[in-house]
Amino acid sequence: MNKNIFKPVLALCAAAVMGACSLDEYDPLGTDTSASLTEYEKWYGMQTKCYEPIYSQLYTVVDFMSVAEAGTDLWLTAKNSDNTKELFYYESLVPFANKYWDKAFIQAYTALGTCATVIKNGEKMEQTDAVKTLYAEARFLRGFYHLLLTTYYGPITLVNHSVEDGADLNPKRNTLTEIYTSVINDLEFAMNNLGTTPYNNNRARATKKSALGFLCRAYVQAAGQGLTAPDGTSYWDKAANLAADFVADTEAGGSKYGGYLYDDISDLWASNNNRTNKEALFVAAGADASMDTETWNNANAGKSKLFTLFYWNQTLCSDISKITSDKQNYFYGRTNAGVFAPSKYLLDLYTPSWDKRWENTFQTSFGGFSMQQPEWLPYSSQSIKLSPKVAKLYGISLSMANKYIYPYADCAALPSTSGGNQYVASVWPKGETSGDVSKLQKPKNVYVMDYPVAEDENRIFLYLSKEKMTAEDKVNRIYACVDIDDLFDETGAYLSTNVGNAWAGKYGQTNPLYQAYPCLNKFQWNYEGVFYGSNLQIKNGDVYIMRAAEIYLIAAEAYQKLGNGGKAAEYINKLRARAARPGVTAETYKLSNATEEDILDEFARELCGEHQRWALLQRHQAFRTQLPKGNKRAAATYRDIHKWRPISQTFLQQIDNAEEYGDNGYGTTAKSGLEGFEQ
Known part of the structure; x- marks a missing residue:
């Protein structure tokens, strides 16, 4: 077996990563994988590539959408079809290679070695303002990809070493505590070191509010795994405090984090606001000829088929x-x-x-x-x-x-x-x-x-x-x-x-x-610049990976978990107010005390289809209670092993210790690999 083909996924082979990431018109990396990556132009080119899976695969095609939304209470197959029954209904869910969960795993892992290399070399460079900002972005992206992987696949392997460090074909899992500690450290660093305006005014790049948003998401996801912060603080407390601070700042003008919430829900989804959306915290940016094309390079950008x-x-x-x-x-x-x-x-x-x-x-x-x-x-x-x-x-x-x-x-x-x-x-x-x-x-x-x-x-x-x-x-x-x-x-x-x-x-x-x-219709865009010519399966709109409304919901979720349903209801009511029709009185829609069911329902009303439902049910351990409400077919076949998606078979086929690493309990390896790591 040729073990080398998986090296870019584990971020273990710089040459493989560089070869896959050449730029259209100018390749500042070339094939050079030496210390010259500390030269600004080469380092900058590699840093840009850290974003590539976001807009080239994860948030433009079916793979990650199926991992993040299918198999929940919100979505069924049209005509009750069987062609996607593995993820929608947990039927015949055997972890073969090249399936949706396999591809999403690889897409996220591919970027991590690049992120780690950028971070390692960035620490050796002259600390100009540009280097500091781009370094903080790389820390954000490392936290982003690790959070995505652990959310869906559980205890995975942290990639904090550079592609220059060589191959390790006997990877070890990290515990959930180790993973979330790493994720939170990266996101906290990014939040404290990024500005409210994106670098080069490029909307595809991360900012302070991006890091804050994903830090809130990391807190609640960690809390849902029963974890506690290293200082003994409840992660629910941390989520409640940070989300509340964001909401207060947003309603005061957003000077601290740059947050914004539209007064009218119709403005959020207005075509003219898609590429300039004030509520978005982080986006998978659609191709835009009027903007710096550094963001897309030789990626699959401009080929979104989500609608x-x-x-x-x-x-x-x-x-x-x-x-x-x-x-x-x-x-x-x-x-x-x-x-x-x-x-x-x-x-x-x-x-x-x-x-x-x-x-x-x-x-x-x-x-x-x-x-x-x-x-x-x-x-x-x-x-x-x-x-x-x-x-x-x-x-x-x-x-x-x-x-x-x-x-x-x-x-x-x-x-x-x-x-x-x-x-x-x-x-x-x-x-x-x-x-x-x-x-x-x-x-x-x-x-x-x-x-x-x-x-x-x-x-x-x-x-x-x-x-x-x-x-x-x-x-x-x-x-x-x-x-x-x-x-x-x-x-x-x-x-x-x-x-x-x-x-x-x-x-x-x-x-x-x-x-x-x-x-x-959240991905059904129509404005000049969004079309891909005669290919009517493609529209190039911006996908909101996270938006301000989610932080309001996280605040409600955290306060409810802390036993303050009245405070939780206040945040839900803020979102309902901007969705209410003219002339509707507040008494029509206001909650006085939010239950966990209210939280799950409001997340569905506001964020359905936005790559979040599976993660929400996972952290609330709610599959057993929610699937019978909306997806009886999945409820009949859901098993405890389905709390995590299968570990990528492409990954397992390229390492030497697959039987030990495990596939999360799906039966293709001798061990699940989870023992001792879900803590």
Whole structure:
């Protein structure tokens, strides 16, 4: 077996790391792995590479999303499919190589040797302001990657040695105490030495608020493992104090940490705020030609496919929408890879009558589009005259037959020097059917339609209703209406067929809409610069790895764990206030005393889909209690070994002591490897 191929993952071979990280136009590293890495330009180039897995893999593709969100109470597979059953349902979860958990493990480990090398050499350099800042960033990133790994894989091996130090093919695990002590030391150092403005004003780089945010996350994750700080202080106390300090500073203007919380939840998800988001603490930055391209270099940046994971394919009902090809769906993108469908438990957590997070989190109204502006698809050609046959198929009143469903959006085709055409969408005003492009409007987010949908709305072809609708409710609506509850079977799983079940009796055996579901729209971006030309599976938006709202929730979580549910409720109420609709009184949504259940529910409402749910359930030891609420199929197969994801088989195949190191109890090695290290 060639052991050398795994050296970059363990950060044991500098040459392998350098070769994988060459820059597009200029490689300050070359193949030099000597002490010349203390020369600023070479060191700076290597420091930049520490960020690469964040925007090239972890927060742009399916691997880490599946590790971080699947197998929880919030997400099911569309049509109750089996193709991702290992992580969604813990079925046949055998730790093979090249699976999602394997890839995420390697992606995070690959960067750690680079971080350690930057740290080691940075300590030898002249301590200019630039070196100090970049060194602190490297400490942040080392803490970030170690925290990610221990959160999901438990006791792993700390990588605090440089790639120049040579290979160790008999790695030893560290205890959780050792790991969290290292993580917290790195993050505390970064918080104390980074500024509130990113280096070179590059939004992809870490700042003081980034370090604070992940320090809060490290505190609560450590507390959830039953650990105590070296000085004897409770990690819940540390989390509560630091999170409270951040909130107080944010509400006073953010001078200390640079924090900000939008007053209106719709501004958080507004397209114009995606790349300049004030609430973001740390981002996986999408490719941006207007900015310093140092952040992306030769990485996979500009190839985010996250939105495709959460959308059903609109060609399912092309007879009512004229969206006939997923390869030419310029409004929604190529949505042919949808697998994450929200559980009924998650959807039921929202009360849309007061909570604007409903439509700013899930798209439930779907309309067609024209391309009148570039004259590709004239407005008139994209209007649907509803035939009696189609009306009957979709359960639309025959009184609507021979009336028109008009396009909702119009997509431009703007030429761009970066990424090809940009299909920026505008919205046709309700009631305006002239096709006059001068009438087009620019809402904050084109995928968000105000709740509730109007009865006389004629720009959508489908509405998935949170409330049950009677025949009388539907009679004057030209669009198809489906009660969200009808998309689930009696076990809470999504329907896998429209034959021989309640759907067939209510909607008919030929109605295809049982395959639809509310779509998470947090990664469904639309603005100039976000598109990747003709590849409609890709959108280059910024992914918020952490944002200020999470610190409010961590404050609530920590105070509740410390027995102060009243104080915890105050932080939850702050988030609810900015999500409340105009005219809604505080008494409608305010909590007076938050329980642990309230904490878990509020995390779901605010952060669903944002790479956090599995970690939350893990630190609350809540899989046994939460899975029956939202994911009965997973509840039936969940076992104690699933408290950690499997150790990477790619890793185990490259070391000499795999049987001793262990796979976390999944049965491919003689030992689990956990004994004596979960402390």
